[in-house]
Amino acid sequence: MMGSENADGFEETNLNAQREEMENLDLGVDGDAGGDDPLKKSVVNGDTSNSGYRSAMSTVSNVRDPLSPPPTVMIPADSDPLLAPPSSYEDFRSFGSKPISSDNSYIEPPSYADVIFSPFDENSDSEINGAEDSSLHSQFSDSLSRSPSSSSDYIKITVSNPQKEQETSNSIVGGNTYITYQITTRTNLPDFGGQSEFSVRRRFRDVVTLADRLAESYRGFCIPPRPDKSVVESQVMQKQEFVEQRRVALEKYLRRLSAHPVIRNSDELKAFLQVQGKLPLQLSTDVASRMLDGAVKLPKQLFGEGGASAVPVHEVVQPAKGGRDLLRLFKELRQSVSNDWGGAKPPVVEEDKEFLEKKEKMHDLEQQIINASQQAESLVKAQQDMGETMGELGLAFIKLTKFENEEAASNAQRIRANDMKNLATAAVKASRFYRELNSQTVKHLDTLHEYLGMMMAVQGAFADRSSALLTVQTLLSELPSLQARVEKLEAASSKVFGGDKSRIRKIEELKETIKVTEDAKNVAIREYERIKENNRSEVERLDKERRADFMNMMKGFVVNQVGYAEKMGNVWAKVAEETSQYDREKQSS
């Protein structure tokens, strides 16, 4: 859903022209608005980090006022996310935040209209207003931030300045071109060696590497998913739109990583953020070359004896899938099939009922988050449409007003023109309020989108656990068969007089294999337990964070709604006042 398009098929150019007209109209006392933000003119599709979940909401949220600088404003990481950078709203005049008229019978003080984070409030002249603003700001700020140590340590990452670079190559054709991004980190964390601000240049491939290394090092953790690799032609890769989308996605990803209490201290992330020049992490190789390498090893494994068939202990701690060990892959696959289809219970069963329940719950939760985020999008669209139509209505009445005034041949016409003007002014104001309300709503409800990404991370963590368990099961099931072979050989060998040299040799090799396999099994079990514990603590942490974030989201959403509803109520109450002589309910019949 392209959120910026009016469902009635209103031509975009027409709307644009109308908007400009609206902005340039002299609305009399209240002053006209300055340059407007093309809030809905963005064609950015949103980042692809959670493919398929982005649409209208991100379209609205990703637009920035072209007059504002790129988001490199330094804001403490835990501060209130609602605070918009002041510079974006320079052009708005103080509009709706005038102190409420005392004769307004609809709203009673204290009102949220005064303290809602509206761009108009930036220029509000009342000192009291300002003080109230900031005190309530900070009050909300505290309750909105969830980290206990809100201002003591922070890390803020920004991604900017995409540039085209060329691979150095000896070929005649020259190397491929690719895009690099500037990654700027501002932090006061001690781990970064006391540096407070530094930048590196990275390309997307480096991000993939980072993500893969983290996945290996932090099995069982809920690692935020990285932005998708996009399967598009190189021409599209260079398009501004795509580059911008990716920049935004990268920034979000890195910020999420740095928000994770454990991963933010990881060597991998540090290296990524700090080390100049080439990224000092082992490159991920593609699946094809891994398979090739594995294919080379396989015959030796199949036909060789002894140690070659045992899984090297250090590799046990990695899942089979990522590695080059085809034989291991094969064995674990066989094991998983026997788990699913075989009659016998695997030696170690996922007996943790709690885990299974949790997994189920997580799945349900994910479904509901998807649903809620879809409905949130619809809500955003409906608010947007309401604001648009209100604005168009106001504009139509403004034209009518001008017309009647020009053609006025009677007093009745002039009075009517004046009434219309009041209505039109209010409608235009209300329309602006809807737009602002909506851009704030998007920021709040975006939390739902964020957590869709985190659900994927949880799935990843659970998958780590499952694959570790599979490794354990595979190794466990190997041991009995190895034992059996040894016993058979020993029985056969004992029947031979003077010893059976070749059999004895085989027995010794097998015993060696058994020992290695035992060690591997123990390591695998330890690894599995470790991952289980990671799972548990991560899910606990995530649950807590998610709940806190959802609470904040709700509070922010509700406060926002209240504030703007009050503002709009004021505006309309004023018109009702101005047209009170037409109040037929009061007249005696």
Added chain:
Amino acid sequence: MESTEQPRSISGSMQSPRSPSLQPYLSVSVTDPVKLGNGVQAYISYRVITKTNLPEYQGPEKIVIRRYSDFVWLRDRLFEKYKGIFIPPLPEKSAVEKFRFSAEFIEMRRAALDIFVNRIALHPELQHSEDLRTFLQADEETMDRFRFQETGIFKKPADLMQMFRDVQSKVSDAVLGKEKPVEETTAAYEKLKHYIFELENHLAEAQKHAYRLVKRHRELGQSLLDFGKAVKLLGACEGEPTGKAFSDLGTKSELLSIKLQKEAQQVLMNFEEPLKDYVRYVQSIKATIAERGTAFKQHCELAETTKLKEINLDKLMLTRSDKVGEAEIEYREIKAESEEATRRFERIVTRMEEEIVRFQEQKTEEMGVAFHQFAKGQARLACSIADAWKSLLPKLEASSAV
């Protein structure tokens, strides 16, 4: 038959029914829509209740049953007989079949018909119309007879529009000097025509957006409902206290959805409908302008013909022809017709001047009311939205403190 004496002003249904019976009053209401007939033949009938103390009417109260086409008959008759007066407009015949019998549509139509009749009853000239009396009093059979008689005689709207276009094109032709103008070209009248034309465009656009706004209210209401439901389901997945918070949020959202649907209906009835009525009124004025054009043309042509006949007569008199007698009779007839045409035209002009003043005042009043109700409705809606969400905040605060 039109009354040529100064009409008494009759108070209409806007006045208190308890006003002293000495003062003449005529009060009408259109009520009780009932669906009659089956299938394609089905239609809505209304009860028209007349309360009056006028001698021309049978008794203090009369109730008759009328249907939409009876109202059309009345409008057409008045249009034909009271040229120059802006006949109050009727609501459109509904196009969409399934909408024809929806409760909303029926109510809107009933209200519009009520306004229609009352405007006639309040108009200083129209209120004395015999056709009005017929409409308000005749029994249903008589009414049916009248209605069937009149089809085909009076011009359909399409014809009126064609005439009006002719008027327009002739005006531009005159401006371009193409042919001898058979249209009024006084500056004041030109200005009026231009005003009416432009006004219709502006109003139509405003009404279009007002209608869309009604839709937006409904859409926002729907999305709040869906959002509320989704959020409640989400809450069911989360433990306390987040679950409860989501549940409260969802409930509030559903509540507000209902308020929005209600407001949508209010905006439709109290804001969009008056705007539509305004547009219809302007279209009625355009029809009157077309009539004036026709009358002017007739007046010019007959005046022209009379002059020719006079010249001819003089010529014949000079030559002492035996055709003089005939010619004289012809001349006198034509002259009478011409004077009648001129009188008709001038009456239209006078009426229109008064009507324009009435129209402007009436519209300022009616629009003022519409604006006021709209603003009040929006203010109330915004208020209740603010209150509803506000009431949630203490609960949210309490939940997050846990």
